[in-house]
Amino acid sequence: MIEFGHLTHPGLRRQLNEDTYYGDTRLGLWLVADGMGGQACGEVASALAREAIVRHVRNGNDLVTAINQAGGQIITQTRQRNDRLPMGTTVVCARVNGDSFELAWVGDSRAYLWQDGQLTQLSRDHSYVHQLIAKGALTAEQARLHPHRNVVTQALGVTAPEHLNVATLSGPWRPGMQLLLCSDGLTEEVPEQTIAAILADNECSAQECVDILVATALDAGGSDNITAVLVRGL
DSSP states (O other): OEEEEEEEEOOSSOSSOOEEEEEETTTTEEEEEEEESSTTHHHHHHHHHHHHHHHHHHTTOOHHHHHHHHHHHHHHHHHHHTOSSOOEEEEEEEEEETTEEEEEEESSOEEEEEETTEEEEOSOOOBHHHHHHHTTSSOHHHHHHOTTTTOBSOOBTTSOGGGOOOEEEEEEOOTTOEEEEEOHHHHTTSOHHHHHHHHTOTTSOHHHHHHHHHHHHHHTTOOSOEEEEEEEEO
């Protein structure tokens, strides 16, 4: 048994919401995509990614294949539109199948696992600041304030297909676990300690937890689009 909560909000400083998401317990698929490109192109890119990934998973493809196909379709659409600049999107996907789960992602939209009272970031950002962290040139706290913290090194529709690095991770799934998928509009505003405290509240449904997470990000400034999907094993 699985319950999930979901919410997206444009934030307090953006008129357009370029984020999108998807959730389907029957398909066992959830995703968050954060579009980029301006002039509504980001919104188009994230929607294209969502529809393509869902379609390819329904047709029996794995997450890596589905994401790669989505990236190619965004590039094709950009060419057909004759856009001066490419449109792109990050994406993070989760599938739950019986007693296991798998993740796949491109960019800096994130996946967290909450279990046994602890919150762990499972995904690793494809970003400039994460490269600096990996080299020991920057701490995680410094990265939160870095002026280039939003610069991604991989994105669907922007990274050439031959250089696209779809990262993956899998693990066991059992009752009580929670997977949080979110755009950086949430993690930019809400510290991980606060996220963990919200997910630890056993009195809240998955939807109530998501509502609180987004409200907390808005209270902290809401400087970007905010999207969160929470998948909970029952």
